[in-house]
Amino acid sequence: MFLSFEGIDGSGKSTQARLLADSLRAEGRDVVLTREPGGSPGAEEIRRLLVEGAGERWSPETEILLFTAARRDHLERVIRPALAAGRTVITDRFADSTRVYQGAARGELRAMVDRLHDLSIAVEPDLTLVIDIDPATALSRGRARGGNEDRFESLGLGFQQKLALGFRALANEYPDRVRLIDGSGAPETVAARVSAALPA
Numbered sequence: 586m587f588l589s590f591e592g593i594d595g596s597g598k599s600t601q602a603r604l605l606a607d608s609l610r611a612e613g614r615d616v617v618l619t620r621e622p623g624g625s626p627g628a629e630e631i632r633r634l635l636v637e638g639a640g641e642r643w644s645p646e647t648e649i650l651l652f653t654a655a656r657r658d659h660l661e662r663v664i665r666p667a668l669a670a671g672r673t674v675i676t677d678r679f680a681d682s683t684r685v686y687q688g689a690a691r692g693e694l695r696a697m698v699d700r701l702h703d704l705s706i707a708v709e710p711d712l713t714l715v716i717d718i719d720p721a722t723a724l725s726r727g728r729a730r731g732g733n734e735d736r737f738e739s740l741g742l743g744f745q746q747k748l749a750l751g752f753r754a755l756a757n758e759y760p761d762r763v764r765l766i767d768g769s770g771a772p773e774t775v776a777a778r779v780s781a782a783l784p785a
């Protein structure tokens with residue numbers, strides 16, 4: 586099974602990905618927990634190009650190419666071999682992040698994202714869990730932890746609000762694959778909602 590977690594910065598998706606990996610492993614499942622951008626040595630190198638340096642280092646189009654190149658390497662080197670070996674793959678972000686983040690920056694870029702995805706990725710997770718949270722709540726969590734504030738400040742609350750709407754729209758666009766999970770409350774409470782959304 587191939588699962589992805591998605592959500593805005595500070596949504597708690599990385600914690601949920603880890604909790605789910607832990608609970609499936611406790612049941613005896615062989616789980617690969619991975620992330621994007623990155624997840625394979627080559628893709629982690631591309632990640633550095635994306636997350637370091639000035640915000641305007643790359644044009645939005647070049648950024649889409651880099652995210653997609655990183656995903657292709659991650660898919661070839663990590664995801665496909667693991668699935669072929671019968672392992673469960675849980676990834677913290679996948680193609681929906683590109684659809685939402687790069688599509689939210691400039692609406693017309695969604696077409697480029699989709700065409701590149703069809704050409705070079707062409708797979709979707711079996712199930713995508715979107716940790717749905719109010720951006721203001723995510724921001725205050727980040728402040729409490731001293732963690733996510735940087736990204737929030739660089740992207741802005743308004744942009745995070747746009748992203749949250751984008752993830753909700755994906756749940757309508759792909760109703761069979763994408764589930765919205767209420768991200769409010771304690772991590773264990775959210776984890777119980779995640780478990781309830783998994784196929785029996």
Ligand code: TYD
Nearest residue numbers: 594621622652678679682683684686687736
């Ligand atoms: P992530 O590693 O989830 O963030 P963090 O460092 O807080 O754990 O992702 C890094 C950033 O990249 C995040 O703001 C989301 C963004 N991103 C995109 O814009 N497009 C993509 O395709 C992906 C995978 C991530």
